[in-house]
Each structure stands twice: as C-alpha cells, then as structure tokens.
Amino acid sequence: MVKTKLLIVDDEPDLLAELKPLLERVGFAVTTALDGDQALKAVDLILPDLVVLDVLMPHTDGREVLRQLRQQGNWTPVILLTRVGTPTERALSLQEGADDYLNKPFEPFELIARIQAVLRRSQREDLPLTSFRLLRSDQLILDRQTRRAFWDGKDLMLSTRAFGVLEYFMLNSQEIISRERLLDQVWGWSSLNETRTVDIRINEIRKTLGDDPENPKFIETVKGSGYRYIKEVAGQK
Amino acid sequence: MSKSLWHRLGLALFPLFLGIFLAALIKANVIENFVVLGSFQVELLALCLLIGVVTSACFVIMVLTQNKKKSNWDREIAQERELQSLEKQRFLQRLDHEMKNPLTTIRLGLTNLQESLVGDPDETETLNRIRNQALRLQTLVEDMRRLADLDEASMESEDNRIADILEEAVTQAKCFPGREQATIQVTVQEVPWPLASVRGDRDLLILAFRNLIENALKFSGSSCRIEIRATEDKYGILVEVADKGRGISSEDLEFVCIELYRGKNAQDQPGSGLGLALVQRIVALHHGRIEINSRLAEGTVVRVLLPTKVN
Numbered sequence: 001m002v003k004t005k006l007l008i009v010d011d012e013p014d015l016l017a018e019l020k021p022l023l024e025r026v027g028f029a030v031t032t033a034l035d036g037d038q039a040l041k042a043v044d045l046i047l048p049d050l051v052v053l054d055v056l057m058p059h060t061d062g063r064e065v066l067r068q069l070r071q072q073g074n075w076t077p078v079i080l081l082t083r084v085g086t087p088t089e090r091a092l093s094l095q096e097g098a099d100d101y102l103n104k105p106f107e108p109f110e111l112i113a114r115i116q117a118v119l120r121r122s123q124r125e126d127l128p129l130t131s132f133r134l135l136r137s138d139q140l141i142l143d144r145q146t147r148r149a150f151w152d153g154k155d156l157m158l159s160t161r162a163f164g165v166l167e168y169f170m171l172n173s174q175e176i177i178s179r180e181r182l183l184d185q186v187w188g189w190s191s192l193n194e195t196r197t198v199d200i201r202i203n204e205i206r207k208t209l210g211d212d213p214e215n216p217k218f219i220e221t222v223k224g225s226g227y228r229y230i231k232e233v234a235g236q237k
Numbered sequence: 238m239s240k241s242l243w244h245r246l247g248l249a250l251f252p253l254f255l256g257i258f259l260a261a262l263i264k265a266n267v268i269e270n271f272v273v274l275g276s277f278q279v280e281l282l283a284l285c286l287l288i289g290v291v292t293s294a295c296f297v298i299m300v301l302t303q304n305k306k307k308s309n310w311d312r313e314i315a316q317e318r319e320l321q322s323l324e325k326q327r328f329l330q331r332l333d334h335e336m337k338n339p340l341t342t343i344r345l346g347l348t349n350l351q352e353s354l355v356g357d358p359d360e361t362e363t364l365n366r367i368r369n370q371a372l373r374l375q376t377l378v379e380d381m382r383r384l385a386d387l388d389e390a391s392m393e394s395e396d397n398r399i400a401d402i403l404e405e406a407v408t409q410a411k412c413f414p415g416r417e418q419a420t421i422q423v424t425v426q427e428v429p430w431p432l433a434s435v436r437g438d439r440d441l442l443i444l445a446f447r448n449l450i451e452n453a454l455k456f457s458g459s460s461c462r463i464e465i466r467a468t469e470d471k472y473g474i475l476v477e478v479a480d481k482g483r484g485i486s487s488e489d490l491e492f493v494c495i496e497l498y499r500g501k502n503a504q505d506q507p508g509s510g511l512g513l514a515l516v517q518r519i520v521a522l523h524h525g526r527i528e529i530n531s532r533l534a535e536g537t538v539v540r541v542l543l544p545t546k547v548n
Contacts, residue, residue: 012342018345019345083337083338105344106341108345108348188391194444194447197443
C-alpha cells in the first residue's frame with residue numbers, strides 16, 4: 001500500500017523531531033522542512049498529499065508559501081499552524097486558500113484528526129471550499145467576504161459569531177464538530193468559556209434558518225460529541 | 238472647566254472689585270480724592286483703579302498658567318497610563334507567542350512518551366501530571382493574553398435583556414462543584430416597568446456574571462444563599478451579586494480586580510486569579526462600573542452598573 005505523503009514545515013527543529021514520529025506511527029510518510037524556501041522545493045520534489053505549514057517562519061513565511069503555491073495553481077491541501085488566535089487572523093488564513101488551520105499549542109490527536117478530515121475532503125472535491133467566496137447550500141448562500149448570509153436572496157442578519165459558526169459548519173460539512181472546537185475556532189477564547197455559549201448561537205442559527213432540531217435539515221445534534229452540518233455544500237466563485 | 242478654576246478666578250478678581258469699591262467711595266466724596274505724597278499730588282481715584290486692574294490681571298494670569306500646567310500634567314498622566322496598558326498588552330502577546338512553540342513541543346513529546354510506555358503505572362502518572370501542569374501553564378498565559386486583547390472591535394453588539402443574561406449565568410454557575418445545595422435567588426425589576434435592554438456582547442456579559450456568581454459560591458459554605466438583584470438606577474441598570482461568605486479584607490479590597498492578585502483569605506481556593514480582572518474589563522467595555530462592598534466574615538456584595546440603551 002502506498003503511504004500518504006505529508007510535508008511538515010516549521011522552523012523549530014525540536015517540534016519537528018517530536019511531530020515526525022507521531023505522524024509516522026499513524027501511518028503517514030513524513031518529510032520535514034525548516035523554512036519556506038525548503039518547503040517550496042520539497043513540494044516540487046516529493047509531491048506531498050498534504051502540507052502542514054507553520055505560519056511564522058523567518059524569510060519566506062507560511063502565508064507566503066501558501067500564496068505562491070496557490071498562484072502556481074497548486075491545490076495541495078494545506079493545514080496552517082497559527083500562533084495568533086484572533087478570529088480575523090483565522091478568517092484571513094481561510095481566505096488565502098488554507099484548507100484548515102490549527103492554533104498552537106494543539107492537542108496532538110486533534111492534528112491527526114484534522115489531517116484525516118482534510119484528506120477525506122480533498123478526495124471528494126476538486127477545489128477546497130475554502131477557495132470560494134460564496135458557499136451555497138439549498139437556498140442558503142454565505143458571502144465569506146462581506147460576512148453576510150442570505151436565504152433565497154434575503155439578508156439573514158446573523159450576529160458575527162453565528163455567521164462564524166455557520167461558516168465553519170459549511171466548510172466542514174458532514175463532519176462531527178465538538179463545542180470545544182467551535183469555541184476555539186470561532187470565539188478564540190475557549191478556556192474561559194462554557195460550551196453552552198455555543199448552544200445559544202446554534203439556536204440562533206436554527207431559528208434564523210427555520211431548522212427543527214428534532215428533525216434537522218441543516219444542523220444535527222450529535223449526542224455527547226457536538227454538531228454536524230448535514231446538508232450538501234457547494235462553492236461558487 | 239473645573240469648579241475650582243472658577244473659584245480661583247473669582248478670588249483673583251477680588252483686588253479689582255476692591256479698587257472699584259474704593260473708587261466709588263471717592264466718587265461719593267467719602268474719601269478725599271487728592272493726596273499729597275512728598276512733592277507729588279496724586280489722584281487717588283485713578284491710583285485705586287490702576288492698582289486693582291494690575292493686581293487682578295497678574296492673579297488671573299497666574300491662575301490660568303497654573304491651570305494649563307495642571308491640565309497638561311493630567312493629559313501626560315493619562316497618556317502614560319494608556320501607553321503602559323498598551324505596553325502590557327504587547328508584552329503579554331509576546332509572552333504568549335513565545336510560549337507556544339515550547340508548549341507544542343512539550344505536548345508532542347509527552348504524547349510520544351505515553352505511546353511508547355509499556356504500562357508502568359507510576360510513570361504514566363508522572364507523565365499525566367506533567368501534561369496537566371503544561372496545560373495549566375498554557376491556559377494561564379492564554380487567558381492573560383485574551384484578557385489584554387479583549388477590545389470593542391471583537392465585541393458583538395446586540396440588545397440583551399438582563400433577565401436572560403442572569404438566568405443563563407446562573408444555569409452555568411450552578412454546576413460549580415460542591416455547591417449543589419446552594420440557593421441562588423434572582424430578582425429582576427418588573428414593576429413599575431421592566432428594565433431596559435443592555436447593548437453589548439451577550440457571551441461576554443454572561444461570562445462576567447457567571448464569574449461573579451461562581452466567586453460568591455466559591456467563598457461561601459456548601460448550602461449558602463446567594464442573592465442577585467437587578468434594578469433600575471439613575472445611570473442604567475444596577476445588578477448586585479450578594480453573598481454571606483467569608484468576605485474580603487479592606488486591605489485586599491482595592492487590589493482584588495488586578496490580574497493574578499489573590500486575597501489573603503482566598504489562597505486556599507483554586508482559581509486563576511483572573512476572574513475579577515476579567516469581570517472588570519468586560520464591564521468597562523460596556524461603559525459600566527463595578528463596586529465591591531465587603532465585610533470580613535459577613536459577606537460581599539458586588540455592584541455592577543451598566544448603562545442602558547436609553548442613556
């Protein structure tokens with residue numbers, strides 16, 4: 001069986017030395033690079049199935065590597081490792097064409113789960129959903145640039161956080177997403193907050209979409225684990 | 238302009254009024270107008286007015302320059318404070334930032350060790366302890382940084398009913414371990430009219446009140462009674478969170494809202510030392526105020542004043 005090839009890029013050698021065996025144990029073939037220039041060369045040389053890319057590196061940083069890849073028309077899935085947790089920063093990462101992002105310091109198994117999810121998604125879709133400005137699902141359209149949601153052309157007037165949650169759901173449709181992950185990704189202050197905070201926003205979205213939690217068409221509650229967006233999502237330029 | 242400035246200006250004009258008063262007396266022929274000083278004959282009327290005008294002018298100039306100096310000084314202090322808080326924020330950002338790579342590496346290394354370990358219970362325990370402590374370190378730095386980062390730009394702006402916010406905060410705080418027997422009573426003004434809504438970030442407001450209620454529970458006995466009262470105030474809404482717990486000593490009272498400060502009689506309780514600092518920050522972001530009144534061994538009441546939309 002041919003192993004899935006991963007390229008991991010970080011300027012911290014100790015971090016790479018610990019990350020490499022961990023990912024190899026799961027069954028990936030792992031190549032490492034210490035900076036952006038090395039990373040770009042390695043992408044051409046080994047044609048990885050997925051790149052885990054640190055954002056902050058000297059010389060050519062992660063963002064620049066991502067930009068160059070996408071400009072060359074290279075759509076190899078990329079997971080960004082960020083250090084700043086602000087929602088704006090996250091939104092930016094996704095708009096630049098990253099498939100997912102993870103905040104340092106991350107739970108090691110969380111990274112593995114994300115790698116597998118992105119790989120699954122990339123087999124399903126030609127272009128990652130994150131590369132689109134508009135996301136469409138039934139009558140629902142999300143404009144990721146102006147941060148507005150529309151139903152059948154009508155503005156839905158969602159709060160900023162409810163929009164963030166909906167966007168995250170649609171980018172990760174069919175996947176179970178825990179409340180903790182949503183807090184971390186959308187709120188950016190997980191440790192201070194209760195997971196119930198998430199439920200309140202989900203209720204807001206459900207009410208706006210007219211979605212019945214007992215018989216959901218969009219957001220399904222997965223007992224004991226979180227939520228799942230069950231409707232098909234397509235990207236639109 | 239400040240009240241004391243008008244006061245001082247009034248005093249400075251006193252010589253002028255005195256001069257005018259004397260001049261009036263001379264005009265009314267109460268005092269002789271012409272006095273002879275050596276070989277000079279002086280017109281007293283003009284002299285009085287001249288001295289009055291000159292002295293008052295001098296005083297007025299003195300008061301105004303002093304005032305300008307003072308307001309410059311005030312401005313400098315305010316700028317200095319702003320700079321300090323900005324510097325603190327940047328410092329926390331750098332600290333948080335620099336700790337992320339080491340913490341990631343430590344967590345990866347621990348996971349690798351745990352995977353390769355062949356079930357020695359002592360070693361597993363040790364690794365778990367290191368892991369928990371690493372997580373604690375991470376949470377602490379992250380929370381401090383988030384606290385410094387909280388600003389209006391990242392806030393939601395919604396109309397919130399204070400009753401909803403308090404209800405949610407109580408539901409969340411009720412899960413506090415060891416206080417299942419506690420009674421939490423919430424009274425929200427309905428008569429003669431219901432409270433106006435508070436504009437701001439619902440999640441943050443819930444977080445703030447949850448912190449206050451948890452504090453009240455934490456420093457009271459297992460079957461304690463907590464009262465939460467929301468009423469209308471001249472400036473907006475007044476929410477009081479009151480307990481009959483151990484109280485805060487007067488020496489600690491002015492410092493309890495500072496990050497990582499733990500009161501002398503609070504050190505036996507676990508906590509990050511960030512709770513009240515967070516509450517204060519959130520309330521300030523909503524243009525509100527917080528006051529704490531406490532008596533040792535009797536209890537504490539925290540008053541949160543939030544301006545309403547109408548105001």
